[in-house]
Amino acid sequence: MKFTIQTELMKDVVARAIKGAGNNKLIPITSMMCIELKDGELTVITTDATNYLYIKEQHVAGDDFYVVVDANQFAKLVSKMTCESITMTVDEKLYTMKVKGNGNYTIELPLDEDGAPVKFPDAIAKTDATNPFGINRSTIIAILETIKPALAVTMENPQYTAYYMGEKVVATDSYKIASLAIPMFDTPKLVSSEFLDLVAVMRAEKIMVNMSDTDILFETPDCTIVGKFVDGIDDFAIEPITNLIEQELDSHCGVPKNDLLQMLDRLSLFVGTYDKNAVDLTFTNQGLQVSSKASSGIEILPYVNSENQVDFTCAVDIQMLVNEVKAIQNDLIEIYYGDDSSIKLVDGNITIVIALMEDEE
Secondary structure, three states, X not given: OEEEEEHHHHHHHHHHHHHHOOOOOOOHHHHEEEEEEEOOEEEEEEEOOXXXXXXXXXXXXXXXXXXXXXXXXXXXXXXXXXXXXXXXXXXXXXXXXXXXXXXXXXXXXXXXXXXXXXOOOOHHHHOOOEEEEEEEHHHHHHHHHHHHHHOOOOOXXXXXXXXXXXXXXXXXXXXXXXXXXXXXXXXXXXXXXXXXXXXXXXXOOEEEXXXXXXXXXXXXXXXXEEEEOOOOHHHOOHHHHHHXXXXXXXXXXXXXXXXXXXXXXXXXXXXXXXXXXXXXXXXXXXXXXXXXXXXXXXXEEOOOEEEOOOOEEEEEEHHHHHHHHHHOOOOEEEEEEOOOOXXXXXXXXXXXXXXXXXXXX
């Protein structure tokens, strides 16, 4: 088994494929990479043991070829190549792969418990996902940029580490909520952060989606991602979350995003150890006033627009506010206020709800 490929092309394929390697030391296959050439189609596969990433390249000449190698070793070797082309040859008797590039390199092949070269599971063949429909890659990128920061990062409530995808997309860690008002699935499902992160390596705008009760598959001409839905959809409190998203607040104002971020950055220097990361927001008739709890740092940012202004003061976690302001893509931050439990940031079909902190004074 042998084939030759342009170095820059192989670098690109491998650099994208390595994104799917979980590198879990307890699960050896997550540190491996499968390289297959069949009928002129090159496929490079990696996995985190739940999600499988297939990167594909057409019109590659060579023998039908199949090998599983150490993912990191091979990826690093390919990334350092400066030659025009790379030739790979498998020695099935010695369980090695010869790589010819700038020099000659021998890579030992991992063996299974029977002493045979490892074979990758065929995740595509095993899935029963059907009923294809299309979504846009740009929608997924918007989710990664604006909705992902609201995901839970600890496992106290594991359902909140995943995206709720149904009539809208929702993420929450119970302190903040982010919602994108775009329909995704007819039947609501929980999609893992790890699965959706892999969409970034796709290049085509139109993604074909196949689903079953348990499986999900995204496919473009150059890439396929296979995964499992996350359990716990019944534990995802979508009704009260939706009520918060849709709650109408009469008062709102607009302030420049960059000016707000710069102001928060300066004031963060005055947030003390015992402030619990809190700052006070005061909506005045002059603008948005932000101050540290000890009032050792105070600034007022004039409004670009304001409607139904009322004097209102609330405490928020400054880092949480910074992260969610950064998630908004618009240059203007629209803030809705007046409720004692939360404020909202709105950008078109994106709504972010931030829980207020209790004032212990």
